[in-house]
Amino acid sequence: MTDQTPIRRALLSVSDKTGLVDLGRALATQGVELLSTGGTAKALRDAGLLVRDVADVTGFPEMMDGRVKTLHPAIHGGLLALRDDPGHRAAMEGHGIAAIDLLVVNLYPFEETVAKGADFATCVENIDIGGPAMIRAAAKNHAHVSVVVDVADYAPLLAEMEAMGGATSPGFRRQLAQTAFARTAAYDAAVSNWMAGAADVATPRRRAFAGTLAQPLRYGENPHQAAAFYRDGSTRPGVASAMQIQGKELSYNNINDTDAAFELVSEFAADDAAACAIIKHANPCGVARGQTLAEAFGRAFDCDRTSAFGGIIALNRALDGETARAITEIFTEVVIAPGADEEARAIFAAKKNLRLLVTDALADPAAGGLAWRQVGGGFLVQERDNGRITPADLRVVTRRQPEADELADMLFAWRVAKHVKSNAIVYVKDGATVGIGAGQMSRVDSTRIAARKAQDMAGVLGLDAVPTQGSVVASDAFFPFADGLITAAEAGARAVIQPGGSMRDDEVIAAADAAGLAMVFTGMRHFRH
Template sequence: MTDKAPLRRALLSVSDKTGLVDLARALAERGVELLSTGGTARAMREAGLEVRDVADVTGFPEMMDGRVKTLHPAVHGGLLALRDDDAHVAAMEEHGIGGIDLLVVNLYPFEAAVAGGADYDTAIENIDIGGPAMIRAAAKNHRFVSVVTDVEDYDALLAELDANEGQTSYAFRQKLALTAYARTGAYDAAVSTWMADALGETAPRRRVVAGKLAQSLRYGENPHQAAAFYVDGNARPGVSTARQLQGKELSYNNINDTDAAFELVSEFGDAAPACAIIKHANPCGVATGATLKEAYGRAFDCDRTSAFGGIVALNKPLDRETAEAITEIFTEVVIAPDADEGARAVFAAKKNLRLLLTGGLADPSAAGLALRQVSGGFLVQDRDVGRVGADDLTVATERAPSEAQMIDLRMAWTVAKHVKSNAIVYVKDGATVGIGAGQMSRVDSTRIAARKAQDMAEALGLEAPLTQGAAVASDAFFPFADGLLAAAEAGATAVIQPGGAMRDQEVIDAANEAGLAMVLTGMRHFRH
């Protein structure tokens, strides 16, 4: 097999015309004949380039509103013919088919149309047919044909031609073919996912997941694991859409933890300043405050030890005073909607601190899918967008929570949604004061949270831990009264939990005996 393949004839048909004229001119200057269709041909002619219409090659005009133009043997034969096969060459000569050595195609903007709210019929019209067919044909025949589907590969193609005297190497064509098949696969995935949603199919027979490489990572969770970061094109503000202003490249764990932090702080909207500090995908402090600096300080005081080397997420633009407070300890990443010049100047002195700006908050009520891999497959579920308002809560005890307790209960419930189960969260006056995460026993989570609160009370010189008089949330029901009683021993005076256990009455009786106020949500927030 010959490694090098000459490039004499190219077919260009693109929806995104970024860089088109420059590429076409560079090809023409290298002696490449240009074939094209519709608007692509028009754009090149307007730039003074000589272009031959595909309709002249096929002998058929574009028809049916452009639905049929390249689906013809003169095109696909030129892409698929094996140049070293005598029978293929004879067929080309017999039927007047010229070889096509380069295909440059990017597809109808289906994903953009759907993201822009296109209705069903408009979305259907944005499904490309001829483009994917040509791409797959050219990619299959990459022994002889180069196929370019990404604008970002234009420069690489020209550099390859210059390095090989107007030819492309087999290794280069292989890489282009890989990218091409991935593009058509992602395109089909977008169409099938959209159609499943449009038809209300929550569990279609086949589910396809696709992503585009955003970053090759140094390693995964551990140095011996290779890793990369892919984005799915969703415009949801967060780590995937954020602009990194400074600092080292994000690691696998940075990305995972930063996503968890920003999703949590976005729950609070932008009405009042809020801060979430995350370590190993679990919150170690969450608070609101009159200012962003106050919110950060109150979140930090929940667990100062765990906050070291953590991720800080803010729901409002970062200011200088808050930035100065954050930089008093080592922090891996700070993510916020924006940052003023004073804050940026403070962080500039901390070269390794990553600062990510998202431009907005994630919508906690927006529907979406959550995926998790298991051996031999993956699980798919709706994103947990469950929320409760005051009217959704049922008072189960003789004593009802006060208005202030109700505010803390709802905040504790919001935070518990983002804590690994079994989750227990104590909140007092708009700040977490103890968090127990990821234990096999709910009683253990309750006691760990209380113990952390005791440790912080000693570190801050307080007479008693802040769990005294706090509200406490449990992400799932108390199966026995022991977990609730452990919370009462820590000083909690109000409880929020789903309810629904076989021993609910036993738990309610224990709450009444301890003088606790307890409300039931009827909803749980397991997070494994």
């Protein structure tokens, strides 16, 4: 590895022209010769800079609508030649190849083109070929060449050159090379995953996923674990795209829980009714609708006030002053909402550690996409759980038909159960959860825990009756035995929504009939591990 490498000749070819002219001027001021192509060359010339066309170097014009312009030995030889190898130097001299010391390339906007919903042919035309080839060549030869693929690295490059007298150091070039290889890997991952969908290949032989660093984190789930947060380039509204208005830096657990909260509250459209979800350790401890956000928050809080302490709050409408005042009465880690008015922001400003995130929109619960998680030696990939049901999808299996208010609460409970760790049991009454049982090894245990929490809250709230009296209950998967359903009936539930499909469905239906319950099957389950 050589030491400092002076930059005397640079090739610039960028799709994103942000900062291009300033970079070109700074390089020219240091006496760097500029080579360029197409629109990049024009932008530099329009700024009064002297630029040499790549076509003058290769002896070939850009052709085939720009598909062929840099794929030439005069370019790749200039990038790949080992300057300290006599054979390489002889080849350069023999073929008239001049060294290229700096490559600045950002790629055709393939990801953005796909995100806009462009047709197949347009997406294909936005697959860059020459750019990745040059980037990989320069990165491979980082012993001698600096390669820049991100606009964010323009300033560090110029600072390095200023400090090194127009040169770059080996460590700096190695860092640039790592970023370059990561960029081409991410680009190829985006193309291959899009192509899998376009070719209708559900399980391609090879899968690749990539991300861009959003922020290093102080630590992961625990202080001894290093961690960072990456964005995957998705346009889905949520914690990754949200703007943090105030508060201290988000932690690993904050981000995980905020994502869970926002995905849940997005089940409830803003034009339907105000809705609030409170999350603790990735499980909801209260979800409710209301005439106002403040009412929805209060009803969600009353489901489990103990667990809500230090939780994450998600809202389906812009945060207002009344709701902000109510939230600041309890200790909350994060609030995420589509927006926040000036009064709400002013109220939160007095709570400097409280994080406020705004997303501008809700996530679409019906949207597709992939979800993945790592396991030892590999990772699991599946479609996002975007399953939804309507009243028309329900099959009544008991003698008693559900009443209108029961049906509304069952559909509400079903949406919440989708976001509760299995085994999931959710009691709901009048559009608010009143008991949630999550993550138990036995479904009957989840049913009992949820009922017990409701009993505890009855004491806290000074209620004459346990909130589960007259409630409905949702189960994310079928009741394998009648015991869980009987427990729900003993807690006061009067209607049940569950997938059905157990070998003992007849036994469970008979128990429901004996208890005078109405029960519907959805034919869909929502396991969440």
